[in-house]
Amino acid sequence: xxxxxxxxxxxxxxxxxxxxxxxxxxxxxxxxxxxxxxxxxxxxxxxxxxxxxxxxxxxxxxxxxxxxxxxxxxxxxxxxxxxxxxxxxxxxxxxxxxxxxxxxxxxxxxxxxxxxxxxxxxxxxxxxxxxxxxxxxxxxxxxxxxxxxxxxxxxxxxxxxxxxxxxxxxxxxxxxxxxxxxxxxxxxxxxxxxxxxxxxxxxxxxxxxxxxxxxxxxxxxxxxxxxxx
Amino acid sequence: xxxxxxxxxxxxxxxxxxxxxxxxxxxxxxxxxxxxxxxxxxxxxxxxxxxxxxxxxxxxxxxxxxxxxxxxxxxxxxxxxxxxxxxxxxxxxxxxxxxxxxxxxxxxxxxxxxxxxxxxxxxxxxxxxxxxxxxxxxxxxxxxxxxxxxxxxxxxxxxxxxxxxxxxxxxxxxxxxxxxxxxxxxxxxxxxxxxxxxxxxxxxxxxxxxxxxxxxxxxxxxxxxxxxxxxxxxxxxxxxxxxxxxxxxxxxxxxxxxxxxxxxxxxxxxxxxxxxxxxxxxxxxxxxxxxxxxxxxxxxxxxxxxxxxxxxxxxxxxxxxxxxxxxxxxxxxxxxxxxxxxxxxxxxxxxxxxxxxxxxxxxxxxxxxxxxxxxxxxxxxxxxxxxxxxxxxxxxxxxxxxxx
Numbered sequence: 001x002x003x004x005x006x007x008x009x010x011x012x013x014x015x016x017x018x019x020x021x022x023x024x025x026x027x028x029x030x031x032x033x034x035x036x037x038x039x040x041x042x043x044x045x046x047x048x049x050x051x052x053x054x055x056x057x058x059x060x061x062x063x064x065x066x067x068x069x070x071x072x073x074x075x076x077x078x079x080x081x082x083x084x085x086x087x088x089x090x091x092x093x094x095x096x097x098x099x100x101x102x103x104x105x106x107x108x109x110x111x112x113x114x115x116x117x118x119x120x121x122x123x124x125x126x127x128x129x130x131x132x133x134x135x136x137x138x139x140x141x142x143x144x145x146x147x148x149x150x151x152x153x154x155x156x157x158x159x160x161x162x163x164x165x166x167x168x169x170x171x172x173x174x175x176x177x178x179x180x181x182x183x184x185x186x187x188x189x190x191x192x193x194x195x196x197x198x199x200x201x202x203x204x205x206x207x208x209x210x211x212x213x214x215x216x217x218x219x220x221x222x223x224x225x226x227x228x229x
Numbered sequence: 230x231x232x233x234x235x236x237x238x239x240x241x242x243x244x245x246x247x248x249x250x251x252x253x254x255x256x257x258x259x260x261x262x263x264x265x266x267x268x269x270x271x272x273x274x275x276x277x278x279x280x281x282x283x284x285x286x287x288x289x290x291x292x293x294x295x296x297x298x299x300x301x302x303x304x305x306x307x308x309x310x311x312x313x314x315x316x317x318x319x320x321x322x323x324x325x326x327x328x329x330x331x332x333x334x335x336x337x338x339x340x341x342x343x344x345x346x347x348x349x350x351x352x353x354x355x356x357x358x359x360x361x362x363x364x365x366x367x368x369x370x371x372x373x374x375x376x377x378x379x380x381x382x383x384x385x386x387x388x389x390x391x392x393x394x395x396x397x398x399x400x401x402x403x404x405x406x407x408x409x410x411x412x413x414x415x416x417x418x419x420x421x422x423x424x425x426x427x428x429x430x431x432x433x434x435x436x437x438x439x440x441x442x443x444x445x446x447x448x449x450x451x452x453x454x455x456x457x458x459x460x461x462x463x464x465x466x467x468x469x470x471x472x473x474x475x476x477x478x479x480x481x482x483x484x485x486x487x488x489x490x491x492x493x494x495x496x497x498x499x500x501x502x503x504x505x506x507x508x509x510x511x512x513x514x515x516x517x518x519x520x521x522x523x524x525x526x527x528x529x530x531x532x533x534x535x536x537x538x539x540x541x542x543x544x545x546x547x548x549x550x551x552x553x554x555x556x557x558x559x560x561x562x563x564x565x566x567x568x569x570x571x572x573x574x575x576x577x578x579x580x581x582x583x584x585x586x587x588x589x590x591x592x593x594x595x596x597x598x599x600x601x602x603x604x605x606x607x608x609x610x611x612x613x614x615x616x617x618x619x620x621x622x623x624x625x626x627x628x629x630x631x632x633x
Contacts, residue, residue: 058540059627078626079544086542097537097630101241106234111541113234158541 004067005165005198006032006055011064013050013221024050026221028064032214034165037192037199039212044204047221049170052202056091056168057084069165086114090159092188094171096151098143098158104130105139108158115162122161129157133187149180156187166198167191173205185211235547239555242527250559253523257563257606258570260513265602266571267509268502270578272593275498281417282491286363288325290448290460291485292318292467310482312441317470318448323459325451328356329443335436337426338402339392346391347425348403350433359449371397371412374429380411384423388413391424403428404436456486513605516563517613524556524617528624535621536629545622552618553611560610564603572599 013025024047032038032055042048053059054066057073060081065074068084076084085091090111098107108126117125130139133153143151152172159167169188173181189211191197201208209215217225243250292310310318310329319327332349351360354376360366361373374380381401388395395401399410408428416423434440450459463484485493528535535548575592582590 053627058630059625078623082539082542082544082626085540091540093540093630097533097540099238099534099537101238101245102234106237110234110538114538114542114544114547119233162542 002031003034004031005034005036005069006030006200007067008055008061009065009067011051011054011061011066013047013054013059014062024221025054025061028223030216030223030226032166032198032200034198035192035196036214037212038201038214038216039209040200040202040216040218041206041209042202042204042218046218048202048204048218051218052168052170052200055200056089056166057081082114086111087162088165090162090164090167092152092155092159092167092169092172094174096143096148096155096175098151098154100143103140103142104135104146104154104157107143107154108161111158112161125161126157129160130154132160133157147180148176149183152176152180152184153187156184156191160191164197166200168200168202170202171204172201173203173208235551235554238551239558242531242555243558246527249523249526253519253559254562254566256516256519257513257560257609258516258566260509260516260609261564261567261602261606262570262574263509263512263567264506264571264605265568265598266574267505269572269575269593269598271498271502271505272598273575273579273591275495275502276593277590278494278498279491281365281419282487282494287456287487288450288452288454289359289363289487290450290456290463291490292446292448292463293483293485294444295481295483310443310446313470313474314467315443315446317466318446318463321448321459321462321466323450323454323462324448325454326355326359326449328352328359328447328449329430330445330447331430331433331439331443332425333433333437333439335404337392338405339395339399342392344391346387347421348433348437349425349427350430350437351427352431353429356430359447363449366417367415368397368412369415371410374411374427376429378411379406379408379432380428381408382412382414382427383410384414384425384427385416386420386423387426401426406436408432456488460484460486460489513609517609520556520559520610520613521617523559524552524614525620527555528552528617528621531621532624532629532632535624536626536632539624539626540630548622549615549618552621553614556610556614556618557607558610559614560606560608561603563610564606567606568599568602571602 008028008030011025011028012023015022015024028051040048040051050059054061057068058081060076061074065072067073069088073081073084099110102110105123105126108129109122112122112125127136127139130136133156135150135153135157138146138150143154146154152175167188172184172188176184185208188199188201192199201212203209212229214228215225216223294310315327315329318324328351330349330351332347334345335348337344337346353374357373368382369385374382383395392401395410397410397412400407401410402408403426428436448463450456467482538548538551572592572594575594579590579592
């Protein structure tokens with residue numbers, strides 16, 4: 001039997017825009033297996049980021065249920081969701097989203113601090129992951145002193161610090177040039193292949209889709225394709 | 230501990246907005262400066278006044294005109310105790326010595342200069358030991374008055390403000406009669422007493438034309454007597470005397486033991502202190518509003534950062550902690566600055582007092598005052614940071630991440 005990490009059942013997400021209700025996601029059913037590499041492909045405005053938010057415990061659906069590791073997370077409190085994110089989800093964003101006041105190593109260590117990892121230990125771990133993404137010589141640099149590609153690698157290192165069940169990346173190469181983007185994808189690929197991590201990437205870039213084992217196509221808030229390659 | 234990153238985040242956030250942070254800190258500095266400074270100042274003054282009162286031995290009882298509940302009549306009351314009153318006081322059981330204190334303004338001439346100065350008369354023979362030993366009066370220059378001589382003692386402000394250059398051994402003329410200045414008194418602590426000329430009661434009667442009576446008789450009780458009992462007996466006797474004299478209409482009087490005087494003054498200064506420090510606290514409230522304003526702006530500007538922290542697992546209390554720490558640190562910085570400024574200026578007043586004969590003052594600075602001020606400043610910071618922190622904690626992570 002397949003080991004399912006994330007499952008959605010009839011998930012809908014509406015946004016109220018003034019007096020108009022926007023149905024961003026409509027009746028989404030999907031399953032993501034442990035250790036799989038999934039790409040959610042769709043145009044801008046298709047609802048793919050909203051879907052990512054729901055399956056990564058950043059948000060809750062308007063209707064339907066989301067199961068994470070067998071647990072229904074659709075109606076959890078903000079703090080319970082934060083707990084799941086902190087322990088089980090690693091995030092990589094298009095905008096890198098690093099804390100500008102902290103150095104690279106402190107940025108990587110921050111998620112571990114919320115899980116109560118002791119200072120020395122988390123700094124040690126953070127350095128290990130920074131070395132892994134090839135930034136061992138950049139640990140004390142602030143984000144402003146790093147290139148876009150370097151910042152995104154810091155973000156990847158940060159996503160791994162709590163040894164998450166899944167790494168979710170929202171357009172991870174959207175803000176870097178194609179060569180740097182390639183490097184980042186290499187790292188993500190390695191995470192999947194060598195460490196067996198579950199990876200979910202949201203993108204509109206079909207080149208990235210080529211890396212995936214499963215491609216979920218989304219259009220106007222509905223799944224229009226769900227193919228295993 | 231998570232504390233280290235919180236701390237670093239807070240420090241760097243404060244640093245990132247240097248000017249705004251300093252202005253906010255300044256608001257608290259002003260508040261703490263006023264509160265700690267005024268408290269220290271008033272406490273120091275209270276101590277100074279109390280020290281004067283403590284010099285008055287426990288076996289001294291003052292009889293003053295006017296009702297004790299009515300400070301004004303008490304202080305400006307006229308010649309209220311007649312000779313028969315004084316005899317009644319003297320006869321009272323437990324009374325050892327009576328010193329009828331009395332005063333009147335007279336023209337005093339020294340080296341061509343004439344001033345209207347308050348002259349105080351007291352029986353030198355009985356009075357000197359009481360003033361010296363029970364009230365703690367001392368001379369800074371010269372000697373006490375020798376009985377039988379036409380000598381006077383002058384308050385320490387007399388040579389400074391009224392008759393410049395006057396020294397012990399000089400001669401002055403009071404209502405035209407010559408007197409030698411035997412000595413200059415050390416400051417007693419209040420302006421009126423320090424500007425007075427003291428002479429023997431008989432001389433006083435001669436110079437002023439006053440025939441008898443006194444304004445404020447002072448009594449020393451015998452050894453082993455209870456001040457409260459003697460005070461009560463004094464009250465009864467005086468009332469009795471006045472009733473017999475058919476003088477029921479004469480204004481009231483107060484019999485004040487050293488303890489009662491101490492309590493009364495302490496209470497008055499306490500009220501003044503509360504009012505002064507209370508008013509100064511308004512400045513702290515204004516400072517607190519400043520912190521609140523800064524923190525709300527900060528939450529608004531750092532919405533994205535809050536979103537990031539939440540995305541990577543920060544719970545509401547983590548976010549609250551980050552912002553409270555920041556607000557608390559602004560408070561603490563303001564507290565330290567305010568204390569330095571407040572206690573520094575009180576020290577300055579103390580230094581000034583040491584060189585100025587006008588008043589005695591010792592700054593009140595204690596570990597408790599410092600700890601309390603710092604604790605209070607941090608508390609003010611945290612309290613004013615609490616609502617902004619709560620707003621930050623309640624932000625939705627998805628919306629926060631989307632903000633720029």
